[in-house]
Amino acid sequence: xxxxxxxxxxxxxxxxxxxxxxxxxxxxxxxxxxxxxxxxxxxxxxxxxxxxxxxxxxxxxxxxxxxxxxxxxxxxxxxxxxxxxxxxxxxxxxxxxxxxxxxxxxxxxxxxxxxxxxxxxxxxxxxxxxxxxxxxxxxxxxxxxxxxxxxxxxxxxxxxxxxxxxxxxxxxxxxxxxxxxxxxxxxxxxxxxxxxxxxxxxxxxxxxxxxxxxxxxxxxxxxxxxxxxxxxxxxxxxxxxxxxxxxxxxxxxx
Numbered sequence: 416x417x418x419x420x421x422x423x424x425x426x427x428x429x430x431x432x433x434x435x436x437x438x439x440x441x442x443x444x445x446x447x448x449x450x451x452x453x454x455x456x457x458x459x460x461x462x463x464x465x466x467x468x469x470x471x472x473x474x475x476x477x478x479x480x481x482x483x484x485x486x487x488x489x490x491x492x493x494x495x496x497x498x499x500x501x502x503x504x505x506x507x508x509x510x511x512x513x514x515x516x517x518x519x520x521x522x523x524x525x526x527x528x529x530x531x532x533x534x535x536x537x538x539x540x541x542x543x544x545x546x547x548x549x550x551x552x553x554x555x556x557x558x559x560x561x562x563x564x565x566x567x568x569x570x571x572x573x574x575x576x577x578x579x580x581x582x583x584x585x586x587x588x589x590x591x592x593x594x595x596x597x598x599x600x601x602x603x604x605x606x607x608x609x610x611x612x613x614x615x616x617x618x619x620x621x622x623x624x625x626x627x628x629x630x631x632x633x634x635x636x637x638x639x640x641x642x643x644x645x646x647x648x649x650x651x652x653x654x655x656x657x658x659x660x661x662x663x664x665x666x667x668x669x
Contacts, residue, residue, distance in 0.1 A: 423630035424456035447478040455485035489611010490549035525581035555597035565596040594638040609641035
């Protein structure tokens, strides 16, 4: 039996940028009794708390000790300290200020040249480019845009593929991955989900064969593809409903 269930977040555990449903929350709490549960995503730590942790129904400290938050593609790792009854940062690999500036300038320049810089659509206080410490993320419509708007903006990833191609021309020293519905994550080479999953193996002291991974962007160029390349067993899903269906099946045979 697998020891670890690892998950992408947007489009895998939830509707992009929204909290997980009651159904997913209930299933995850049940899974915490049998598995180490490891969400790994380009999201910030605060978003993990809002979208996942706060939605769990009365988990015990012991259950939370089996929930591992691999933030910013696993370049930051948080675990629950039972004694302190709080989350603690285990490691963090941030970008330098110079790298953040170069990536931000490159993405903005590329998006503007292609006509995909839509600052006029932002909600008050929102931003298109966000510094997530160990990565910089482009969200075409910002973080606060409505779900329907986000789904409609680039359903086939073609706009983001064009932006990525431009970015590679101007700053080839960085890697760019497509994720979610409107996002591009920019990182230093190697600081992708392969990095995060490699650290997961080390921190949890497990083997690749012990892990089952769920993700929606498993195609080449998608931010889940590095996990596939590692040879980790992967289930490609289209939505959180697919994930819920699979989890109910797993729990049904335990």
